[in-house]
Amino acid sequence: MxxxxxxxxxxxxxxxxxxxxxxxxxxxxxxxxxxxxxxxxxxGHNSGVIHSGIYYKPGSYKARFAREGNAAMVRFCEEHGIEFDICGKVIVAAEPEELPLMDNLYERGLQNKLNVKKIGSEELKEIEPHVRGLAAIHVPSCGIVDYxxxxxxxxxxxxxxxxxxxxxxxxxxxxxxxxxxxxxxxxxxxxxxxxxxxxxxxxxxxxxxxxxxxxMKIVPFRGEYYELVPEKRYLVKHLIYPVPNPNFPFLGVHFTRMINGEVHAGPNAVLAFKREGYKKSDINVKDLFETLTYPGFWKMAMPNIKEGMKEYMRSLSKQAFLRSLQRLIPELTERDIVPTHAGVRAQAIMFDGSMVDxxxxxxxxxxxxxxxxxxxxxxxxxxxxxxxxxxxxxxxxxxxxxxxxxxxxx
Known part of the structure; x- marks a missing residue:
């Protein structure tokens, strides 16, 4: 017992x-x-980011746990000799219509009691010389580790x-x-x-x-990544994120420097046909039947069908994926990225179609x-x-x- x-x-x-x-x-x-x-x-398929908590609703468990967890994870790694790097992150507004969204996100960071700073394009170039952006939020408390x-x-x-x-x-x-x-x-x-x-x-x-x-029911979403070839890793110094679409529950493709020196770009977000389906070819009939016969899935999916189709295009087309990366780093070419691992996110969806946040x-x-x-x-x-x-x-x-x-x- x-x-x-x-x-x-x-x-x-x-x-x-x-x-x-x-x-x-x-x-x-x-x-x-x-x-x-x-x-x-x-x-095991995690991006390895030590998050700050800037995205999360003030007062939520996610916001509180992220802030406390960031400090606790750093202390734990220091105590146990685990390699980590508090490298910082920039959240970049690449288009004029993203500037108000960036301002809202900055205010949320302040409400979550984070050390965040708005920077212009010149200061962004000092931090990330190869990134194109009108402005950005610098979040110095973000880092990377091997989870x-x-x-x-x-x-x-x-x-x-x-x-x-x-x-x-x-x-x-x-x-x-x-x-x-x-x-x-x-x-x-x-x-x-x-x-x-x-x-x-x-x-x-x-x-x-x-x-x-x-x-609620768990619906699996696969996030696929590309990796920068070794000779192009210099293009990314820290963590580079876009300003997220507030109407879509994923952060968008971003660049993550891994603790082993690799640089990963992604993920997209597509429905996985298996709860542990890391490959496009992975299908489990029971898992897929549960998802497709669950009313909550369709109530969630239909309002997001336009964004969902964009995600599938990025999954099926390397060029489409590359274009989303070039919004932040224009000099990337198709030769500079190669497919790497994928992860699966367990997204809980209520019967009414709302995603448990x-x-x-x-x-x-x-x-x-x-x-x-x-x-x-x-x-x-x-x-x-x-x-x-x-x-x-x-x-x-x-x-x-x-x-x-x-x-x-x-």
């Missing part, structure tokens, strides 16, 4: 396990991951606290009552006093196994379900893990039980 079982070995599940290990030394914790390695899906390495360090801390990590273990069924949970897997049955669902792309399905009705956590009898952990989840993973532990403590206090009664080792 475990005290805590965590489904999902991505950065949020591992951060939660680390927070539990630190809050309750001696508690028996198990991480359940269906893949053969940790941080395999969204975490797989961060995740492996979280895992090491859990194991040093005698926590178990079970790889290649797929959850097949869950039964839950007021005494605990029984988790049936392909590698046997696991019993625990409490379950935390951090299953990412499959979080809604795990919640459904326990009878939780979330009113903030973190969404649901409570069961003996469980918590993290059913939407959008970007900046990697940046914010440390405060998210602590917040989940706080909700567990609050839950059991509200139930009239002492928190220590959860643990068989205390």
């Amino acid at each position: 475990y005290d805590f079982s965590i489904i999902g070995g991505g950065i949020v599940g591992l951060s939660t396990g680390m927070a539990l290990t630190q809050q309750y030394p001696g508690a028996k914790i198990v991480i359940i991951e269906k893949e053969k390695e940790l941080a395999y899906h969204q975490t 797989k390495r961060v995740s492996s360090t979280f895992a090491r801390i859990i194991q040093e606290g005698d926590g178990d990590i079970r790889l290649g273990t797929k959850v097949e069924n869950i039964s839950e009552n007021m005494d605990g949970v029984t988790i049936e897997t392909n590698n046997g049955t696991i019993r625990a006093r409490f379950l935390i669902n951090c299953a990412g792309l499959n979080s809604d399905r795990v919640a459904k196994m326990t009878g939780i009705k979330t009113g 903030d973190f969404a956590i649901f409570s069961g009898k003996r469980s918590l379900h993290v059913c939407n952990a959008p970007s900046p989840a990697a940046t914010a993973s440390i405060p998210i893990g602590k917040a989940i532990v706080g909700q567990i403590i609050e839950r059991f206090q509200l139930d009239g039980q002492l928190s220590k009664n959860i643990y068989i080792n205390q």
Whole structure:
């Protein structure tokens, strides 16, 4: 019998396990991951950006967690010898009609208590000599890191606290009552006093196994990237983003310098035909049928059909993708970019078609379900893990039980 079982070995599940290990030394914790390695899906395909939180609605969990997470991630990397670089970011207005949007974004940055600065084209050239822009916002607190390495360090801390990590273990069924949970897997049955669902792309399905009705469904969107050839990496010094379209829920293609020196450009955002579909050819009939028969998907898709078609053009045409990059760096040519990895974003969509924009956590009898952990989840993973532990403590206090009664080792 475990005290805590965590489904999902991505950065949020591992951060939660680390927070539990630190809050309750001696508690028996198990991480359940269906893949053969940790941080395999969204975490492993992450862009590696340490976000500032400038885009997010003031007062939202995303805004608070991003700001706190940025500082916490830097401290954690310093303490554990993980390479990172606070290189800064520019958000560029390339066209006159983007200037008011940039001003609004700048005001949002101030409301989120960030160190941001508006700069003109000359100062932009000093920071990024090859970028074309009328003006920009400079965000010095943004950085880059390898989140797989961060995740492996979280895992090491859990194991040093005698926590178990079970790889290649797929959850097949869950039964839950007021005494605990029984988790049936392909590698046997696991019993625990409490379950935390951090299953990412499959979080809604795990919640459904326990009878939780979330009113939302995970719809996968693939983000495809190109990479600058090595001899053209000099074109990007820091992180370069466009001013986002406020009517479209993605940030647009941007340039990201990776911690290993590579420079990635992207992503677009297209519907994936498989929840873990990183290739255009990846299709899962069950996943696709669920998406296409879900009314919420169509209610979301139809108003965004024009922008969605642009995204598909960028997916199908290298020239179309290049044109979107040339808005910021005009001297790029088709020879300068080559395809690289893709990621899949787990987007929670409500039945009415609204996209869940903030973190969404649901409570069961003996469980918590993290059913939407959008970007900046990697940046914010440390405060998210602590917040989940706080909700567990609050839950059991509200139930009239002492928190220590959860643990068989205390």
